[in-house]
Amino acid sequence: AVAVHCGKRLSAPASWLACVGALFLIQLGAVYHLLPDYNRRFSLRGQVRRQLQRPLGQHLPVLCYPRGWDSVRFYLRRDDVAVYGEAELREMIERLKEEQRALLFVKRDGPLRRFLSALPGWLEFIPDAQQRGNVVVGMVRPRQRQTEPRLVHR
Numbered sequence: 001a002v003a004v005h006c007g008k009r010l011s012a013p014a015s016w017l018a019c020v021g022a023l024f025l026i027q028l029g030a031v032y033h034l035l036p037d038y039n040r041r042f043s044l045r046g047q048v049r050r051q052l053q054r055p056l057g058q059h060l061p062v063l064c065y066p067r068g069w070d071s072v073r074f075y076l077r078r079d080d081v082a083v084y085g086e087a088e089l090r091e092m093i094e095r096l097k098e099e100q101r102a103l104l105f106v107k108r109d110g111p112l113r114r115f116l117s118a119l120p121g122w123l124e125f126i127p128d129a130q131q132r133g134n135v136v137v138g139m140v141r142p143r144q145r146q147t148e149p150r151l152v153h154r
Helices: 002-006 012-033 035-042 045-052 070-076 086-099 110-118
Strands: 062-065 102-107 123-127 135-142
Touching (some): 012 035, 045 135, 062 070, 102 110
Antiparallel strands (some): 123 135
């Protein structure tokens, strides 16, 4: 608005400089106000770092379904993360049968439902208590025998 209002009085280089300054201020505002909210909603950093604090989590095989997320490899500092696509669900289930314990990053909604329906009854998926965003993180392990009835929240 300032560039348009003053544009008739400013030279061409000064008008361009005013436009560049206005765009810089808009971008600066977006970085300080919009980017942090975006990161809180969609970044996996917090979820992945929590897994590093768990002693068992550092030694488990790590699997991603139905796609890989670069932040999983980066924040876990591991290059052995296995990625299974939609068509490779059966292969992933076979590996889980062999390994019996794994840390799994799975996309919420459809992929999570397909994974849970394909999981054999003697294995269970225990999601991390602090879930947010589009990816659910949890541990796959042999189902624990229940001696007392347990309330399950869905």
